[in-house]
Amino acid sequence: MSISPISSISYNVYIPSYISDDDKKEVYENLKWLFDRYNITQTGEEEVDIARLRQAMLEEQIEQNEKLQETSQEQERPWLDIMWELGLHQQPTIQEDYDEITEELEYRILNAKDEQEYNKYIDMYNTIQEYFNEYGGSISQSSSASNINTLMGLSQLGVMNMVELL
Secondary structure (H helix, E strand, C coil), rough: CCCHHHCCCCCCHHCCCCCCCHHHHHHHHHHHHHHCCCCCCCCCCCCHHHHHHHHHHHHHHHHHHHHHHHHHHCCCCCCCHHHCCCCCCCCHHHHHHHHHHHHHHHHHHHHCCHHHHHHHHHHHHHHHHHHHHHHCCCCCCCHHHHHHHHHHHHHHHHHHHHHHHC
């Protein structure tokens, strides 16, 4: 004769006495389903089993919350596509994202091979500025980022000189 886990454990401690036998049976079935779902082997000790079940459920909730938080952080950073296009990766802070993007764009603007490439990076820079301004302006611009207008002017002169040489 085999004893099922449900019949071997009463869990009466967690089920109020005023619940009908049919409802108790449903609660037992639900508990069995939860133990199976979380892959918990019942020991026969009600408090230990319930504690392990609660712990497994809590760990799953924490994991889901972390995934949700990661997803929402990505959604809060609309500039990630531009970072990816530049070969950059998301940094731990938004300020670091901003610094890394502007540094890379400054380099690429200054080293643009032609006017088309130059315009592409200027457009990216302007888009990034809009994103960070929309984010709330909480980004402190580094001195190199605030000098982008000077860099753009120098770069434009370089492009004009290239055109004159042709």
